Amino acid sequence: MALALLAAGCSRQEAAPVDTAPSTTAPSTGPTTVAQSPTLAAIKRRGRLNCGVHQGLVGFAYTDNRGQWRGFDVDFCRATAAAVLGDANAVRFVPLSAADRFTALNDGRIDVLWRNSSWTMTRDAGEGFVFAGINYYDGQGFLVRRSLNLNSATELTGARVCVQSGSTSQANAADYFRSRGIDYRPVVFDTEEAARDAYDREDCDAFSADISALAAARTVLSNPNAHVILSDVASKEPLGPVVKAGDERWASTVRWTLNALMLAEELGVTREGASDLVKTATDPRIRRLLGAEGDFGPMLGLSKTWAKDAVSAVGNYGEIFERNLGSQSALDLERGLNAQWNARPAGLIYGLPIR
Structure with missing residues (x-):
């Protein structure tokens, strides 16, 4: 009986490798059909x-x-x-x-x-x-007049800051000042261009947007050299x-x-x-x-x-x-x-x- 059981066990072990069912983890070597766009x-x-x-x-x-x-x-x-x-x-x-x-x-x-x-x-x-x-890779910054002699946006206490509505710029400016306990006055416009023009008319003390956008805006202001982008970066903008x-x-x-x-x-x-x-x-x-x-x-x-x-x-x-x-x-x-x-x-x- 013992010999019969041993022979049966060996028979089962030898039978396993001949299973030809496809493996779900085997890598495919044939062409893959990809849905068209x-x-x-x-x-x-x-x-x-x-x-x-x-x-x-x-x-x-x-x-x-x-x-x-x-x-x-x-x-x-x-x-x-x-x-x-x-x-x-x-x-x-x-x-x-x-x-x-x-x-x-x-x-x-x-x-x-x-x-x-x-x-x-x-x-x-x-x-x-x-x-x-x-x-x-960009970040939000602040454009101000050189005549204000500011070193940082943290000095904009009580300042009027022009931003575009419905944009990350508006939310980022609020987060920046709130996290530092600084009171400021947001002046909100429908477009970035309108915010820039208002800043140029001195309706605002600062203009906040992506740093690349501020660099572009400065080139079209009435006196570009009279303005500077502060070193502060208020956000990450990928x-x-x-x-x-x-x-x-x-x-x-x-x-x-x-x-x-x-x-x-x-x-x-x-x-x-x-x-x-x-x-x-x-x-x-x-x-x-x-x-x-x-x-x-x-x-x-x-x-x-x-x-x-x-x-x-x-x-x-x-x-x-x-x-x-x-x-x-x-x-x-x-x-x-x-x-x-x-x-x-x-x-x-x-x-x-x-x-």
Whole structure:
């Protein structure tokens, strides 16, 4: 009997390995079918990207004296169009106020919002918008007249502070002064431009907004040199592109277009050199980026040269920054947090790997 039981046990142990049922944890080696993006399909049908931008903010989105759209966010719109359609000019720019930018996205009037919008939990988790990344790290500051001889915003006790209503600026200013027990008088306007004009008329003692917006505002004041941005930073403002929820494939397309431009700067791929590097580059990272190796564009429903097309149209991240916000612009902003992660001093710009 003992020998019979032992033989039966061995028989069961030997039978287990021949089970051919598929494992639910085994990695798949075959092609994966990915749902297509309805937004991308609609863009391709109409042959044009509808891109939401600021109504007029120097450095970010504005029209020049020939009526052509220019700016940091505008270039990212063009890069997206180049990646998707192979044509950086296949863009319809839709100027939007802070109040109607998210409504336009929900209503389908725009495909993507590239309009200095802060990534917050309320907008992401509460309202359900999808932020595809961060293209500019900003913070809220305070613009004051040099004649006041102020060293810090903590000296603005009892001051009139111009802010835009319904924006993060209004809430951030309230938090800043409340947390420090400082009494102030908020002077609220429907638009950032109206708040700036009121400050210029001396209806306010200070103007509070994103530091990049304050730098832009100062360039159009009646006497720009009479004003200074205080060193205080009242908040973190991660600005980036926004898309409507429900189309993750489109969010991925916008996300990887942004990352391709960041990665291009890191790898030394420029607007002028991208086409030549497709033929001459030996670095596998550059070859993958430019479409010389792999099928990364087709993963998104794009061409193999999607990233090369984007870089060739507007340049890499650093070129876009310098042309619109940095040393080649009227704003002359330093890279700061928007420097590459491996720069000296280091910043926060970090292109995700294409592999």
